[in-house]
Amino acid sequence: MSEYQSAISKLNDRSRAILREIVDSYIATGEPVGSRNLARVLPMALSPASIRNVMSDLEYAGLIYAPHTSAGRLPTQSGLRLFVDGLLEVGNLSAEERGKLEAQIAVRRSKPLDQVLTEAGEMISGLSHCAGVVLTEKQVARLKHVEFVMIEPTRALVVLVDEDRNVENRLIDVPAGLPPSALIEAANYLNAHIRGLTIAEARSSIDAELAKSRAELDQLTQKVIKAGLAEWSGVHDDRKSLIVRGQANLLKDLTAIEDLERIRQLFDDLETKRDLSQILGLADQADGVRIFIGSENKLFSLSGSSLIVAPFRDGERKVVGVLGVIGPTRLNYARIIPMVDYTARLVSRVLT
The missing domain is CATH 3.30.390.10 (Enolase-like, N-terminal domain)
Structure with a gap:
């Protein structure tokens, strides 16, 4: 049992329900939510006063916070991680969505690898409305x-x-x-x-x-x-190929100059490939999707972004790269996690 799953087990039903609604509201709107609005959507009958008491406990635990006086509450990074690890109900791609992905990847089998990966980045960016990212060793072809x-x-x-x-x-x-x-x-x-x-x-x-x-x-x-x-098998940064598509999606819904500055910092980090080997190494240690929220990955600590990636493999089941999306911390995790996972599996099929 992970640290966050253990923490979730210590929350009672009221606390879980309220935290879930606060996170869901944040992902949907980006705005704080108050006790009166929560009282209208919770699956249980609770007064605003009872909800405020629970919110106070959640705030004390570092899972939510008030952005300013008399405001509603937003999830902290710890609250988001707790939600993703312990409360998130990951959806499944529909048969239609899977069919579209399969059709788009299948027609690329005869194309050069770089083109396949570039188009995969574009495809996942378009589906997720985030920036698509693909990181791989430059020479994965035979x-x-x-x-x-x-x-x-x-x-x-x-x-x-x-x-x-x-x-x-x-x-x-x-x-x-x-x-x-x-x-x-x-x-x-x-x-x-x-x-x-x-x-x-x-x-x-x-x-x-x-x-x-x-x-x-x-x-x-x-x-x-x-x-x-x-000359080709070193471990220098120029040995890695980084493909980023859909950066413009990161500029949507920015609400302040400091938000724009954080995204500018993210673009600079991506351009210089700073610490990207860490991403590949971490994904190499996982069988499936890895999720990094905010400062959990120092590459995105300044930009306040989230990263969802999954490894793809060659015919010998060796990890040769990762693909995924970069977006704001209020990503639709339930939808994007299976999307990233399935796309990585399809790319792996092309490489076998």
Whole structure:
């Protein structure tokens, strides 16, 4: 039992019902709700005075707060988390919604991976009315061919082609005086061992093969092979591909200059990919949807946004990326959680 589920079990029926209505009202309108309005919608007969007593207890527990004197109440971040973990009734996508998603993803099987992921981000943004985000390692496609081309006495160009017909070029340092035959031998060796593998798989496989084949390859050729793979298999920020679609949705319903400043900060964070590896790492640890509310993820602590993401996997069930939505903390969690989960599962099917 999680911390929040344990906390929920300690609330009585009145407290649960009132917290649920306060959160539901906040998600629907963004406005505080008072005891009189709550009395009209609660499933039980309670006077405004009784409701105010319960609200006082919830406020003392740090689950709701009054934005200003004599106002109604709004949920705190802890209150939202308690609601999501313990009170939320997640809906199911309708057969029609599932059919639309399946049809849109299915027609993309023949397209390059980057295009599939971009369109998935656009699709989930349009359905959720939030910003769609996709984060993945740049090379999740299977490799097809590699070539080395000498361009300077100590520099060579590595040309990598994957099965989606994407081509990437990188410069690597090579030892001075390297004979052209070493580049040809390195390319031949790699092409005999990497076809059909991802970069991560190729790096692991080649490291093992080189350990067994040192007598077959001279040291210069081995250095070229390792340098060529290392250029793509590092863990730097530019190794990650970030796709964000529908940013304009985040500008809706802003009520103050400070709200606009928070969204500007979010855009800056996304543009610089700050701390995005944390998202991928956290999603990698989960089987399904992960939800980050406000400052729970330092990437969005300044912008006050929520993030709902789910991992997608390749044919070997390895997590190769995450997709989801970014929006205000008053997201329609019940609708968006199954949407993100199902879209991630569909993308996984495309990658198998």
